[in-house]
Amino acid sequence: MTKNIFENSPKPTDKEFFEELFSKEGVKIERIVSYGHTTPELEWYDQRRDEWVIVLKGEAVISFLNEDDVRLQAGDYINIPAHKKHRVSWTKPEEETVWLAVHC
Amino acid sequence: MTKNIFENSPKPTDKEFFEELFSKEGVKIERIVSYGHTTPELEWYDQRRDEWVIVLKGEAVISFLNEDDVRLQAGDYINIPAHKKHRVSWTKPEEETVWLAVHC
Numbered sequence A, B: 001m002t003k004n005i006f007e008n009s010p011k012p013t014d015k016e017f018f019e020e021l022f023s024k025e026g027v028k029i030e031r032i033v034s035y036g037h038t039t040p041e042l043e044w045y046d047q048r049r050d051e052w053v054i055v056l057k058g059e060a061v062i063s064f065l066n067e068d069d070v071r072l073q074a075g076d077y078i079n080i081p082a083h084k085k086h087r088v089s090w091t092k093p094e095e096e097t098v099w100l101a102v103h104c
Helices: none
Strands: A017-024 A027-034 A051-057 A059-064 A070-073 A074-082 A086-091 A097-103 B016-025 B027-034 B050-059 B058-064 B069-071 B076-080 B086-091 B097-103
Touching: A051 A070, A059 A097, A070 A074, B050 B069, B058 B097, B069 B076
Parallel strands: none
Antiparallel strands: A017 A027, A027 A097, A051 A074, A051 A097, A059 A070, A059 A086, B016 B027, B027 B097, B050 B076, B050 B097, B058 B069, B058 B086
């Protein structure tokens, strides 16, 4: 009935891991696991929904177009408004970074 | 620009702490901090929206009407469908329990 967000992480591969935990009418809750992954150079996310995101383990840097980078450590959260261009420019290479994202 | 869900917790009081972190058209993301708090005896939550909830620190037990209790430790998450009667029957008394809830 319950699951644990830190368990059953996939083995490190060359791709970031995305898992839908819950979804409903315009809302999606997602687990993301990164192992040093970043958004490919010169690519920007430009999402149609807001993304409220928290890092629960590990560490990451999100870059925004024409703005300062934002570093996220365990427990840090941020809202990325729809269509705000951003990319993940760094995640901790030696361990997994676990994100919880709410797209709405 | 970022905040940390484990920081700036209120001092323990006789009331549970609720803080809205983000909200938008039918979605509310909330931080809850419990210090041994429970739902008053014989009271049941009967909510009009689903509540997807994860314990990020501490430990808790949720009781459901006519069902087994569910114990949640750090990282454990569960979805409580709208109108499913439930109560928080126990939270760890010696330390804070930090919950992240998405109501949608």
